[in-house]
Structure formats: structure tokens, C-alpha cells
Amino acid sequence: MNRARLALGCGLAVLASAGMAGARGDMTAASARVWVGVTDPVQARTDYQLKCQGCHRPDGSGDDHSNPPMRGVVARFLGVPGGREFIGRVPGVATVDLDDARLANLVNWTLHRFDPDHLPRDFRPYTAEEIGALRAHPLRLERAETRARLVKAFDDQG
Numbered sequence: 159m160n161r162a163r164l165a166l167g168c169g170l171a172v173l174a175s176a177g178m179a180g181a182r183g184d185m186t187a188a189s190a191r192v193w194v195g196v197t198d199p200v201q202a203r204t205d206y207q208l209k210c211q212g213c214h215r216p217d218g219s220g221d222d223h224s225n226p227p228m229r230g231v232v233a234r235f236l237g238v239p240g241g242r243e244f245i246g247r248v249p250g251v252a253t254v255d256l257d258d259a260r261l262a263n264l265v266n267w268t269l270h271r272f273d274p275d276h277l278p279r280d281f282r283p284y285t286a287e288e289i290g291a292l293r294a295h296p297l298r299l300e301r302a303e304t305r306a307r308l309v310k311a312f313d314d315q316g
């Protein structure tokens with residue numbers, strides 16, 4: 159590589175990192191944050207209203223007895239081993255009558271919408287392929303136990 163190209167390369171690298179720093183700065187404002195993996199937010203919101211909020215409530219607060227809250231907590235599953243898979247395999251997600259691409263869009267939206275603070279910075283959004291593979295094995299009776307173990311794991315993290 160000659161000098162000029164090297165200099166150009168460095169310049170671009172600096173520009174790219176400046177751009178990334180800018181994007182990070184924006185993320186402090188939840189509204190300006192980029193919702194990675196959400197290709198169609200309008201569709202996701204509608205799908206949430208039709209398929210999920212009956213149990214999880216419109217604001218993701220769930221209830222005190224059977225349906226868990228998602229607000230302020232759901233992305234914590236991504237921070238413990240097995241949690242990412244769990245999200246794609248709980249029956250409410252795995253068995254919903256939406257195709258894999260629409261479901262991936264919805265699950266990514268759900269994470270951004272209800273728990274942006276716990277979303278890892280390097281969050282890898284679910285793809286249709288990953289969702290398809292996970293939902294092929296929906297959790298059944300073992301899910302309560304699995305869930306309890308995961309919740310304990312992230313509670314232990316503090």
C-alpha cells in the first residue's frame with residue numbers, strides 16, 4: 159500500500175470511529191437510538207397489540223400473578239447463558255402465528271421498546287433464521303424451571 163492510500167485509509171478509519179462515537183452519544187436519548195433488527199416498527203407495534211399485549215399489557219408491565227413484566231427487565235435474559243435461546247422458545251413467542259421474519263422484527267422491537275437500558279451495547283438482533291431454529295423447539299413444562307434459573311442468574315449479577 160502506498161503512502162497516499164495509507165493516509166486515506168487512516169482518515170476513513172478516524173471518520174468512521176467519529177461517526178460511531180456520535181451514534182453512541184445519541185443513544186442517551188432513547189428516542190434517537192437506532193433500533194437494530196427492527197425493520198418495520200409499525201408492523202411490530204401492531205403485532206404486539208394483536209398477539210402479545212393481552213398477556214404482557216400494552217406497556218409491558220405484565221401482571222402480578224401469571225404474566226411476567228417485560229418493562230425494565232426483559233433484555234436481562236440476553237446477559238445470561240441460555241437466555242437468548244429462552245426468549246425464542248417461550249410458547250408465547252415460539253407458537254405465535256407470525257412468520258419468522260415478522261417474529262424476529264417483533265422480538266427485537268420488544269427488547270428495544272421495553273428494556274433499552276439492559277440491551278447489551280453489542281446486541282446482535284435476532285434474525286429470521288435464528289428465530290426459526292429456536293421456535294422449532296418450543297419450551298414446554300420445563301419452562302418455569304428454566305425461567306427461574308435464568309432469573310436467578312441475572313439477579314445474582316446484581
Ligand code: HEC
Pocket residue numbers: 206209210211212213214224225226227228232235244245248249250251254264265268301302305
Ligand atoms: C397467553 C399469554 C401470553 C401471550 C399471548 C404472550 N406471552 Fe410472552 N410470556 C407469557 C408467560 C406466562 C411467560 C413466562 C414464561 C412461560 O411460562 O411461558 C412469557 C414470557 C415471555 C418472554 C420471556 C421473558 C420472561 O420474563 O419470561 C418474552 C420475551 C415474551 N414472553 C414475549 C412475548 C411476545 C413477543 C409475545 C407476542 C408474540 C408474547 N410474549 C405473547 C405469557 C404470554
